[in-house]
Amino acid sequence: MAAPPAQAATAAPLRVGVLGCSSFALRAMVPALLQTPGLQLAAIASRDLAKAESAAQSLGGRAEGSYEALVEAADVDLLYVPLPTGLHERWVMAALQAGKHLLVEKSLAVDLASAQRMLDLAHRHDLLVAENFLFRRHSQLAWVRRTIAEGTIGRPVLFRACFSIPALADDNFRYAAALGGGALLDVGAYMVKSVSEFVGPRAELQAAVIESDARRGVDVRGSATWIGSDGLVAQAAWAFDTHYQCTWEFLGTTGRLVCERALTPPPGFEPPVRLEIGTDRRELRLAADNHYVSQWLAIAASARDSGLRAAARAECLEQARGLQAVADAARRVFVNS
Ligand SMILES: NC(=O)c1ccc[n+]([C@@H]2O[C@H](COP(=O)([O-])OP(=O)(O)OC[C@H]3O[C@@H](n4cnc5c(N)ncnc54)[C@H](OP(=O)(O)O)[C@@H]3O)[C@@H](O)[C@H]2O)c1
Numbered sequence: 001m002a003a004p005p006a007q008a009a010t011a012a013p014l015r016v017g018v019l020g021c022s023s024f025a026l027r028a029m030v031p032a033l034l035q036t037p038g039l040q041l042a043a044i045a046s047r048d049l050a051k052a053e054s055a056a057q058s059l060g061g062r063a064e065g066s067y068e069a070l071v072e073a074a075d076v077d078l079l080y081v082p083l084p085t086g087l088h089e090r091w092v093m094a095a096l097q098a099g100k101h102l103l104v105e106k107s108l109a110v111d112l113a114s115a116q117r118m119l120d121l122a123h124r125h126d127l128l129v130a131e132n133f134l135f136r137r138h139s140q141l142a143w144v145r146r147t148i149a150e151g152t153i154g155r156p157v158l159f160r161a162c163f164s165i166p167a168l169a170d171d172n173f174r175y176a177a178a179l180g181g182g183a184l185l186d187v188g189a190y191m192v193k194s195v196s197e198f199v200g201p202r203a204e205l206q207a208a209v210i211e212s213d214a215r216r217g218v219d220v221r222g223s224a225t226w227i228g229s230d231g232l233v234a235q236a237a238w239a240f241d242t243h244y245q246c247t248w249e250f251l252g253t254t255g256r257l258v259c260e261r262a263l264t265p266p267p268g269f270e271p272p273v274r275l276e277i278g279t280d281r282r283e284l285r286l287a288a289d290n291h292y293v294s295q296w297l298a299i300a301a302s303a304r305d306s307g308l309r310a311a312a313r314a315e316c317l318e319q320a321r322g323l324q325a326v327a328d329a330a331r332r333v334f335v336n337s
Helices: 023-035 049-059 067-072 085-097 112-124 139-149 184-199 291-303 306-329
Strands: 014-019 039-045 062-064 078-081 101-104 129-131 156-164 204-213 218-227 233-239 245-252 255-259 272-277 280-285 331-335
Touching: 014 023, 014 067, 023 039, 023 049, 023 078, 023 291, 039 049, 039 067, 049 062, 062 067, 067 085, 078 085, 085 101, 085 112, 112 129, 112 306, 129 306, 139 245, 139 255, 139 272, 156 184, 184 218, 184 233, 184 245, 184 306, 204 306, 218 306, 291 306
Parallel strands: 014 039, 014 078, 039 062, 078 101, 101 129, 156 233, 204 331
Antiparallel strands: 156 245, 204 218, 218 233, 245 255, 255 272, 272 280
Protein backbone atom coordinates (compact mmCIF):
# COMPACT_ATOMS: atom_id res chain seq x y z
CA MET A 1 0.00 0.00 0.00
CA ALA A 2 1.16 3.51 -0.84
CA ALA A 3 2.40 5.60 2.07
CA PRO A 4 -0.41 7.78 3.41
CA PRO A 5 0.01 11.29 1.94
CA ALA A 6 -0.47 12.97 5.29
CA GLN A 7 2.24 10.91 6.96
CA ALA A 8 4.98 13.18 5.72
CA ALA A 9 3.93 15.92 8.10
CA THR A 10 5.15 19.29 6.91
CA ALA A 11 4.11 22.86 7.56
CA ALA A 12 2.12 22.76 4.31
CA PRO A 13 -1.61 23.21 4.85
CA LEU A 14 -3.58 20.07 5.53
CA ARG A 15 -5.90 19.58 2.56
CA VAL A 16 -9.43 18.67 3.60
CA GLY A 17 -12.14 16.91 1.60
CA VAL A 18 -15.80 16.97 2.67
CA LEU A 19 -17.72 13.76 2.03
CA GLY A 20 -21.34 14.74 1.39
CA CYS A 21 -23.16 18.09 1.32
CA SER A 22 -24.61 17.72 4.79
CA SER A 23 -26.47 20.80 5.97
CA PHE A 24 -24.44 20.90 9.20
CA ALA A 25 -21.18 20.64 7.28
CA LEU A 26 -22.03 23.44 4.87
CA ARG A 27 -23.57 25.66 7.56
CA ALA A 28 -21.05 25.23 10.37
CA MET A 29 -18.01 23.03 9.86
CA VAL A 30 -16.83 24.18 6.44
CA PRO A 31 -17.15 27.94 7.18
CA ALA A 32 -15.07 27.30 10.35
CA LEU A 33 -12.53 25.30 8.36
CA LEU A 34 -12.10 28.30 6.04
CA GLN A 35 -11.19 30.44 9.07
CA THR A 36 -8.66 27.96 10.45
CA PRO A 37 -4.98 28.55 9.76
CA GLY A 38 -3.11 25.48 8.50
CA LEU A 39 -6.13 23.96 6.77
CA GLN A 40 -7.30 24.22 3.19
CA LEU A 41 -10.61 23.13 1.67
CA ALA A 42 -9.57 20.88 -1.24
CA ALA A 43 -12.90 19.43 -2.41
CA ILE A 44 -16.53 18.78 -1.57
CA ALA A 45 -18.23 15.60 -2.77
CA SER A 46 -21.87 14.71 -3.17
CA ARG A 47 -23.78 11.83 -4.72
CA ASP A 48 -25.23 14.64 -6.83
CA LEU A 49 -22.57 16.60 -8.75
CA ALA A 50 -24.81 19.69 -9.05
CA LYS A 51 -25.08 19.84 -5.26
CA ALA A 52 -21.30 19.57 -4.88
CA GLU A 53 -20.79 22.26 -7.53
CA SER A 54 -23.15 24.64 -5.81
CA ALA A 55 -21.41 24.07 -2.44
CA ALA A 56 -17.95 24.45 -3.98
CA GLN A 57 -19.02 27.64 -5.70
CA SER A 58 -20.05 29.28 -2.46
CA LEU A 59 -17.42 27.78 -0.13
CA GLY A 60 -14.48 26.95 -2.38
CA GLY A 61 -12.59 23.80 -3.31
CA ARG A 62 -13.27 21.41 -6.16
CA ALA A 63 -16.59 19.61 -6.68
CA GLU A 64 -16.65 15.81 -6.89
CA GLY A 65 -19.72 13.92 -8.10
CA SER A 66 -18.97 10.73 -6.17
CA TYR A 67 -17.64 9.76 -2.77
CA GLU A 68 -15.25 7.27 -4.43
CA ALA A 69 -13.52 10.07 -6.35
CA LEU A 70 -12.93 12.09 -3.18
CA VAL A 71 -11.73 9.11 -1.16
CA GLU A 72 -9.12 8.36 -3.84
CA ALA A 73 -8.16 12.02 -4.51
CA ALA A 74 -4.39 12.49 -4.27
CA ASP A 75 -4.71 16.12 -3.19
CA VAL A 76 -6.66 15.35 0.00
CA ASP A 77 -4.95 14.57 3.35
CA LEU A 78 -7.96 14.49 5.63
CA LEU A 79 -11.60 13.65 5.04
CA TYR A 80 -14.43 15.16 7.05
CA VAL A 81 -17.30 12.64 7.05
CA PRO A 82 -20.70 14.19 7.92
CA LEU A 83 -22.68 11.19 6.66
CA PRO A 84 -25.36 9.26 8.55
CA THR A 85 -23.69 6.88 11.03
CA GLY A 86 -24.85 3.78 9.15
CA LEU A 87 -22.69 4.80 6.17
CA HIS A 88 -19.53 5.55 8.13
CA GLU A 89 -17.83 2.17 8.15
CA ARG A 90 -17.94 1.74 4.39
CA TRP A 91 -16.39 5.14 3.67
CA VAL A 92 -14.06 5.29 6.66
CA MET A 93 -12.53 1.92 5.72
CA ALA A 94 -12.10 3.03 2.11
CA ALA A 95 -10.55 6.34 3.18
CA LEU A 96 -8.15 4.62 5.59
CA GLN A 97 -7.09 2.23 2.81
CA ALA A 98 -6.39 5.33 0.71
CA GLY A 99 -4.22 6.79 3.49
CA LYS A 100 -6.52 9.60 4.62
CA HIS A 101 -6.90 10.98 8.12
CA LEU A 102 -10.53 11.30 9.25
CA LEU A 103 -12.78 13.58 11.23
CA VAL A 104 -16.06 11.66 11.46
CA GLU A 105 -19.39 12.96 12.68
CA LYS A 106 -20.85 11.43 15.80
CA SER A 107 -21.63 8.69 16.27
CA LEU A 108 -18.63 7.06 14.65
CA ALA A 109 -20.19 3.60 14.47
CA VAL A 110 -23.47 1.73 14.72
CA ASP A 111 -21.95 -0.59 17.34
CA LEU A 112 -18.70 -1.44 19.11
CA ALA A 113 -17.67 -4.13 16.62
CA SER A 114 -17.91 -1.67 13.74
CA ALA A 115 -15.93 0.95 15.69
CA GLN A 116 -13.25 -1.65 16.42
CA ARG A 117 -12.90 -2.57 12.74
CA MET A 118 -12.38 1.09 11.79
CA LEU A 119 -10.05 1.85 14.68
CA ASP A 120 -7.96 -1.30 14.14
CA LEU A 121 -7.37 -0.33 10.53
CA ALA A 122 -6.57 3.26 11.52
CA HIS A 123 -4.09 1.94 14.10
CA ARG A 124 -2.42 -0.33 11.52
CA HIS A 125 -1.92 2.69 9.21
CA ASP A 126 -1.24 5.13 12.09
CA LEU A 127 -3.98 7.42 10.80
CA LEU A 128 -6.30 9.76 12.66
CA VAL A 129 -9.90 8.85 13.35
CA ALA A 130 -11.59 11.47 15.52
CA GLU A 131 -15.25 11.90 16.41
CA ASN A 132 -16.75 15.39 16.16
CA PHE A 133 -17.85 16.25 19.71
CA LEU A 134 -17.56 20.01 19.49
CA PHE A 135 -18.62 20.85 23.05
CA ARG A 136 -15.29 19.50 24.25
CA ARG A 137 -13.55 22.44 22.55
CA HIS A 138 -15.83 25.16 23.92
CA SER A 139 -14.42 27.27 26.77
CA GLN A 140 -17.67 26.54 28.68
CA LEU A 141 -16.38 23.03 29.42
CA ALA A 142 -13.12 24.37 30.89
CA TRP A 143 -15.09 26.93 32.94
CA VAL A 144 -17.36 24.23 34.39
CA ARG A 145 -14.41 21.98 35.25
CA ARG A 146 -12.57 24.86 36.92
CA THR A 147 -15.63 26.02 38.88
CA ILE A 148 -16.23 22.53 40.23
CA ALA A 149 -12.54 21.88 40.93
CA GLU A 150 -12.35 25.13 42.93
CA GLY A 151 -15.07 23.76 45.24
CA THR A 152 -17.62 26.46 44.33
CA ILE A 153 -20.54 24.04 44.84
CA GLY A 154 -18.77 21.88 47.41
CA ARG A 155 -18.30 18.20 46.63
CA PRO A 156 -20.35 17.20 43.56
CA VAL A 157 -22.67 14.30 44.35
CA LEU A 158 -24.99 14.24 41.34
CA PHE A 159 -24.53 15.05 37.65
CA ARG A 160 -27.70 15.25 35.57
CA ALA A 161 -27.78 15.83 31.82
CA CYS A 162 -30.47 15.94 29.18
CA PHE A 163 -30.39 16.41 25.41
CA SER A 164 -33.80 16.30 23.74
CA ILE A 165 -34.94 17.70 20.41
CA PRO A 166 -38.34 18.30 18.77
CA ALA A 167 -39.70 16.06 16.02
CA LEU A 168 -37.78 16.11 12.74
CA ALA A 169 -39.13 15.68 9.21
CA ASP A 170 -40.32 12.12 8.69
CA ASP A 171 -37.66 11.48 6.04
CA ASN A 172 -34.75 12.60 8.27
CA PHE A 173 -32.04 9.91 8.29
CA ARG A 174 -32.19 9.94 12.11
CA TYR A 175 -35.47 7.95 11.82
CA ALA A 176 -33.97 5.41 9.40
CA ALA A 177 -32.66 2.26 11.06
CA ALA A 178 -30.75 1.25 7.92
CA LEU A 179 -28.77 4.51 8.08
CA GLY A 180 -27.84 4.09 11.74
CA GLY A 181 -30.62 6.33 12.98
CA GLY A 182 -32.06 6.41 16.47
CA ALA A 183 -31.77 8.67 19.48
CA LEU A 184 -28.99 6.80 21.30
CA LEU A 185 -26.47 7.24 18.48
CA ASP A 186 -27.56 10.83 17.91
CA VAL A 187 -28.47 12.84 21.06
CA GLY A 188 -27.68 9.93 23.42
CA ALA A 189 -24.07 9.92 22.24
CA TYR A 190 -23.64 13.40 23.74
CA MET A 191 -24.92 12.12 27.06
CA VAL A 192 -22.49 9.19 27.12
CA LYS A 193 -19.67 11.60 26.19
CA SER A 194 -20.72 14.09 28.88
CA VAL A 195 -20.74 11.37 31.55
CA SER A 196 -17.28 10.32 30.40
CA GLU A 197 -16.08 13.94 30.65
CA PHE A 198 -17.38 14.59 34.16
CA VAL A 199 -17.65 11.21 35.86
CA GLY A 200 -14.81 9.48 34.01
CA PRO A 201 -14.68 7.05 31.11
CA ARG A 202 -14.85 4.13 33.57
CA ALA A 203 -18.13 5.31 35.14
CA GLU A 204 -20.08 2.15 35.91
CA LEU A 205 -23.44 1.82 34.20
CA GLN A 206 -26.20 0.86 36.69
CA ALA A 207 -29.36 0.82 34.59
CA ALA A 208 -30.72 2.02 31.26
CA VAL A 209 -34.03 2.23 29.45
CA ILE A 210 -34.42 2.62 25.70
CA GLU A 211 -37.79 3.43 24.15
CA SER A 212 -38.30 2.55 20.50
CA ASP A 213 -41.02 3.81 18.22
CA ALA A 214 -42.47 0.85 16.39
CA ARG A 215 -43.79 3.06 13.59
CA ARG A 216 -40.48 4.80 13.00
CA GLY A 217 -38.48 1.62 13.56
CA VAL A 218 -35.79 3.30 15.69
CA ASP A 219 -35.20 4.16 19.33
CA VAL A 220 -36.53 7.65 20.14
CA ARG A 221 -35.81 8.08 23.86
CA GLY A 222 -33.51 6.74 26.54
CA SER A 223 -32.10 7.30 29.98
CA ALA A 224 -29.35 5.80 32.07
CA THR A 225 -27.64 5.98 35.46
CA TRP A 226 -23.92 5.56 36.18
CA ILE A 227 -21.72 5.69 39.29
CA GLY A 228 -18.17 7.03 39.19
CA SER A 229 -15.29 5.63 41.23
CA ASP A 230 -15.60 8.54 43.71
CA GLY A 231 -19.32 7.91 44.26
CA LEU A 232 -20.55 10.65 41.93
CA VAL A 233 -23.86 9.54 40.43
CA ALA A 234 -24.74 10.52 36.86
CA GLN A 235 -28.22 10.45 35.37
CA ALA A 236 -28.75 11.26 31.72
CA ALA A 237 -31.74 11.33 29.40
CA TRP A 238 -31.96 11.81 25.65
CA ALA A 239 -34.91 12.04 23.31
CA PHE A 240 -36.31 12.79 19.89
CA ASP A 241 -39.80 14.25 19.42
CA THR A 242 -39.85 16.30 22.62
CA HIS A 243 -39.33 19.83 23.92
CA TYR A 244 -35.75 21.06 23.28
CA GLN A 245 -33.42 20.71 26.23
CA CYS A 246 -29.64 20.68 26.36
CA THR A 247 -28.54 20.85 29.98
CA TRP A 248 -25.88 19.83 32.44
CA GLU A 249 -26.70 20.13 36.12
CA PHE A 250 -24.28 19.57 39.01
CA LEU A 251 -25.57 19.20 42.55
CA GLY A 252 -22.88 19.70 45.18
CA THR A 253 -22.83 19.60 48.95
CA THR A 254 -23.07 23.42 49.11
CA GLY A 255 -24.36 24.54 45.74
CA ARG A 256 -25.80 23.81 42.33
CA LEU A 257 -24.63 24.67 38.82
CA VAL A 258 -26.84 24.49 35.73
CA CYS A 259 -25.69 24.98 32.14
CA GLU A 260 -28.69 25.64 29.88
CA ARG A 261 -26.84 25.36 26.56
CA ALA A 262 -24.33 22.71 27.48
CA LEU A 263 -23.69 21.13 24.10
CA THR A 264 -24.80 23.46 21.34
CA PRO A 265 -23.80 27.09 21.98
CA PRO A 266 -23.19 28.54 18.52
CA PRO A 267 -20.11 30.73 17.92
CA GLY A 268 -20.81 34.25 19.19
CA PHE A 269 -23.39 33.05 21.74
CA GLU A 270 -22.71 33.56 25.45
CA PRO A 271 -23.88 30.36 27.21
CA PRO A 272 -26.22 31.01 30.16
CA VAL A 273 -25.31 29.43 33.48
CA ARG A 274 -27.14 29.41 36.81
CA LEU A 275 -25.09 29.19 39.98
CA GLU A 276 -26.78 28.66 43.36
CA ILE A 277 -24.73 28.75 46.55
CA GLY A 278 -26.80 28.61 49.70
CA THR A 279 -29.53 31.21 49.19
CA ASP A 280 -27.48 33.18 46.64
CA ARG A 281 -28.69 32.65 43.08
CA ARG A 282 -26.74 34.08 40.14
CA GLU A 283 -27.49 34.03 36.41
CA LEU A 284 -24.23 34.31 34.47
CA ARG A 285 -23.35 34.53 30.79
CA LEU A 286 -20.08 32.81 29.93
CA ALA A 287 -17.75 34.02 27.19
CA ALA A 288 -18.69 33.32 23.59
CA ASP A 289 -16.32 31.00 21.75
CA ASN A 290 -15.77 29.56 18.30
CA HIS A 291 -15.28 25.91 19.21
CA TYR A 292 -15.67 24.89 15.57
CA VAL A 293 -12.38 26.60 14.75
CA SER A 294 -10.82 25.18 17.94
CA GLN A 295 -11.92 21.73 16.85
CA TRP A 296 -10.31 22.12 13.43
CA LEU A 297 -7.08 23.33 15.06
CA ALA A 298 -7.10 20.29 17.35
CA ILE A 299 -7.79 17.99 14.42
CA ALA A 300 -4.92 19.49 12.41
CA ALA A 301 -2.56 19.05 15.37
CA SER A 302 -3.73 15.45 15.90
CA ALA A 303 -3.30 14.55 12.25
CA ARG A 304 0.33 15.66 12.50
CA ASP A 305 1.25 13.83 15.72
CA SER A 306 1.30 10.07 16.14
CA GLY A 307 0.69 10.25 19.92
CA LEU A 308 -2.34 12.49 19.45
CA ARG A 309 -3.65 10.21 16.71
CA ALA A 310 -3.47 7.24 19.10
CA ALA A 311 -5.20 9.27 21.83
CA ALA A 312 -8.03 10.26 19.47
CA ARG A 313 -8.54 6.64 18.45
CA ALA A 314 -8.61 5.58 22.11
CA GLU A 315 -11.29 8.20 22.83
CA CYS A 316 -13.40 6.86 19.96
CA LEU A 317 -13.10 3.33 21.32
CA GLU A 318 -14.03 4.43 24.83
CA GLN A 319 -17.11 6.22 23.49
CA ALA A 320 -18.15 3.20 21.39
CA ARG A 321 -17.79 0.98 24.51
CA GLY A 322 -19.96 3.40 26.49
CA LEU A 323 -22.70 3.39 23.85
CA GLN A 324 -22.56 -0.40 23.50
CA ALA A 325 -22.84 -0.83 27.29
CA VAL A 326 -26.06 1.23 27.27
CA ALA A 327 -27.46 -0.64 24.27
CA ASP A 328 -26.67 -4.02 25.84
CA ALA A 329 -27.94 -3.24 29.34
CA ALA A 330 -31.05 -1.28 28.43
CA ARG A 331 -34.52 -2.45 29.26
CA ARG A 332 -36.38 -2.12 25.95
CA VAL A 333 -39.77 -0.42 25.80
CA PHE A 334 -41.94 0.20 22.75
CA VAL A 335 -44.04 3.31 22.21
CA ASN A 336 -46.57 4.16 19.45
CA SER A 337 -46.87 0.46 18.62
N1 LIG B 1 -21.19 17.57 15.71
C1 LIG B 1 -22.30 18.27 15.69
O1 LIG B 1 -22.49 19.23 16.45
C2 LIG B 1 -23.37 17.91 14.68
C3 LIG B 1 -24.48 18.72 14.47
C4 LIG B 1 -25.42 18.35 13.48
C5 LIG B 1 -25.22 17.18 12.77
N2 LIG B 1 -24.14 16.41 13.04
C6 LIG B 1 -23.87 15.16 12.31
O2 LIG B 1 -23.62 15.48 10.96
C7 LIG B 1 -24.09 14.44 10.13
C8 LIG B 1 -25.04 15.04 9.10
O3 LIG B 1 -26.12 15.63 9.75
P1 LIG B 1 -27.02 16.73 9.01
O4 LIG B 1 -28.00 17.20 9.98
O5 LIG B 1 -26.13 17.71 8.36
O6 LIG B 1 -27.76 15.82 7.95
P2 LIG B 1 -28.03 16.00 6.38
O7 LIG B 1 -28.13 17.44 6.02
O8 LIG B 1 -29.16 15.10 6.04
O9 LIG B 1 -26.69 15.45 5.72
C9 LIG B 1 -26.38 14.10 5.54
C10 LIG B 1 -25.65 13.97 4.22
O10 LIG B 1 -25.28 12.61 4.04
C11 LIG B 1 -25.27 12.31 2.66
N3 LIG B 1 -25.94 11.03 2.41
C12 LIG B 1 -25.40 9.98 1.75
N4 LIG B 1 -26.26 8.97 1.67
C13 LIG B 1 -27.39 9.38 2.28
C14 LIG B 1 -28.64 8.77 2.51
N5 LIG B 1 -28.91 7.51 2.08
N6 LIG B 1 -29.59 9.46 3.15
C15 LIG B 1 -29.32 10.71 3.61
N7 LIG B 1 -28.15 11.35 3.43
C16 LIG B 1 -27.19 10.69 2.77
C17 LIG B 1 -25.98 13.45 1.92
O11 LIG B 1 -25.00 14.14 1.14
P3 LIG B 1 -25.05 14.18 -0.48
O12 LIG B 1 -26.50 14.14 -0.85
O13 LIG B 1 -24.40 15.46 -0.79
O14 LIG B 1 -24.29 12.99 -0.96
C18 LIG B 1 -26.52 14.34 3.01
O15 LIG B 1 -26.39 15.69 2.71
C19 LIG B 1 -24.74 13.41 11.04
O16 LIG B 1 -23.81 12.39 11.31
C20 LIG B 1 -25.02 14.18 12.31
O17 LIG B 1 -25.01 13.38 13.45
C21 LIG B 1 -23.23 16.76 13.96
